[in-house]
Amino acid sequence: MRLATFNINGVNTRLANLLEWLDEAEPDIVCLQELKATTEQFPVKAIRDAGYDAVWQGEHRWNGVAILSRIGEPVVTRRRLPGDEADGQSRYVEAAVGGVLVASLYLPNGNPQPGPKFDYKLAWFDRLARHAKTLLKTEAPVILAGDYNVVPTEADIYNSRSWKKDALLQPESRAAYQRLLDQGWTDAIRERFPNDPPPWTFWQYFRQAWERDAGLRIDHLLLNPAAAERLRDAGVDREVRGREKASDHAPTWIELDL
């Protein structure tokens, strides 16, 4: 089974890019983030025509997450992250499909920091950790996939000099991510590239970041032990980032032997 996460940065704006990649990569399950579409605006017909069932949680203007599957309809288990009833942002959807439990998550960016947005990021991280703990020991494979908006270590960025004040690199953000790993989750890309520099997953639009390969690794797939023992391969479809009207992220994927 191949499962990918892809911050599409506008599912309607980049629908052609998404369909092209689905056609050539043929992932079985896809977690999308930053739909930037309401629930009604989600292009369900085009995605069905491409051979995928989908569940999604939209929002006006920002955020929005989805799970696509070509191996059976995803059965939604959650449409929001527990822990804050007042949080109306669409950043989490979770479903059972093809014998695995998968979450598509879009962790808050947190800039500018310090400030209320950074506080929200850290609070969201806490909620995620609490929920993740309840999922870790699930007998079936569990995959928490998405845009975590965290550069885990100095090895996960081309050069951190101009990013020192960014929320993605703050010690608090990194510690929160590490706490998740310490529960027993496996970072699939890091597992696949233990010694070499890992592939980047995001290149900002500014300052010719793509042309300079000035990338960051912020899209992650975390595996519970049942999923980790079935991990066969992992990677990034980086060429997708170089295309016309591309998202600023590239699809990041794993292959599981189920």
Next chain:
DNA sequence: ATGTCGAGCAAAGCTCGA
């Protein structure tokens, strides 16, 4: 400190978020 991109609002450029 800067930079790019796209959408909403409302009628063109500003604002926001990333």
